[in-house]
Amino acid sequence: MTQTIAIIGAGMAGLSAAHALQQAGLPVQLFDKSRGSGGRISSKRSEIxxxxxxxxxxxxxxxxxxxxxxxxxxxxxxAAWTAIDGPQPYWVGTPRMSAISRALLGDLPTTFSCRISEVFRGERHWQLLDTAGASHGPFSHVIVALPAPQAGVLLTAAPALAARAASVVMEPVWAVALGFAEAQPGAQHSLRFDDEILQQATHDSAKPGRDNRLDSWVLHATADWTRQHLDLPKEAVIDRLAHAFAERLGRRLPPAQFALAHRWLYAYPARRTDWGALGDQQQGLFACGDWCLDGTVEGAWRSGARAAQLLLASL
Structure with a gap:
């Protein structure tokens, strides 16, 4: 008899795996170190x-x-963001990106604000240990749906899987949000740059269903620049990226009414792979994430679905 399946990570990959297993009639229990679901498709609540x-x-x-x-x-x-031109629709969550993860989460049992530090197997079942010293289990199977560097630490019971995860380099990215009193004239809604500092700029408040109080933009620094400035104070990061944005637009920006910075240590994999998901089917330990494919939101969803397939095939 299959006991509850533990899934560590409630981002797109973990939620995809959980949803597939739930549809197959299997009980799951999600764990996430954050206060909410989504990972990189989560949204930051702010005063604007x-x-x-x-x-x-x-x-x-x-x-x-x-x-x-x-x-x-x-x-x-x-919804499709129809203001973005391209050969394919460009999709966003509505009224925020985290709405997608909330829809996937549904009524799945989830323990938030819980950082799992160890995954170990007893004679018959898996147990989890969190950083507060609490034990969770028993579980018949475990799926680790975390960024590769974090996943590798929890995969030591399956050395081959841990080695695969350890081989993946994840890129860091500084993100800066700016809020202006008025819309910026002439700026496209989504801009990508061939630049040393700035990788892309997105007109966040122009997405479908938004009700932001200010004209908000989200800027992403390049991985190279972020790596060189990992410990730069947030105020300095905001200044540097705002200045770079103004230079790319070719004009002086008005003073931002709102600004914040967030550092993603594991934003996306440096190289794509074709693993789909990783699994030790004999032990019942699996891993998934965008790093098992191409670093995209779709890749994360596909990887989670693949992990669920591998697990179901082992029963």
Whole structure:
């Protein structure tokens, strides 16, 4: 008999795996160190409204992912951002990116604000230990759905999986949100740059369903610049990225009425892989995440679904 399955990480990959297993009739228990779900598709609540500091949006190609996307859209959890030109629709969560993770989370049992520090196997079942010293279990299987460097630490019971995770380099990214009293004239809603400092700028308040009080933009620094300035004070990061943004627009920006900075230590993998997901089916230990594929939101969802498939095939 299959006992509850532990899933560590309530981002897109972990939620995808949990949803697939729940649909197969299996009990799951999610754990996440944050106060809410989503990972890089979470949203930051602020005095000017919700801000998408992680993935600004995403594309969809995989047929299964498109089917899931249609369900989310019909439920009002996401929409195509029609102001963005391109050969494919550019999707965003509505009224914020975290709406997608909330829809996936549903009534799945989840323990938030719980950082798992150890995953170990007894004679028959898995146990988890958190940083507060509390034990969780028993579990028949464990899926680790965390960024590769964090996943590797929890995969030591399966050395081959731990080595795979340890081989993945994750890139850091500084994100800065700026809020202006008036809209910036002439600026496109989504800008990408070939620049040493600034990687992209997204007109966050222009996304469908937003009700931000100010004209808000989210800027992402390049991984190289972030790596060189990991410990730069947030105020200095805001100044540097705002200055770079003004230079790329070719004009002086008005004073920002609101600004904040957030550092993503593990924003995306440096290189894509084709693993799909990792698994030791004999022991019942699995890993998934965008780093198992191409670093995209769709890749994270596909990886979680693949981890669930591997687990189900082992029963």
């Amino acid at each position: 409204g919700a801000l998408d500091l992680g993935a600004p949006g995403f594309l969809a190609q995989d047929p299964a992912f498109l089917t899931a996307l249609a369900d989310w859209a019909s439920a009002g959890s996401c």
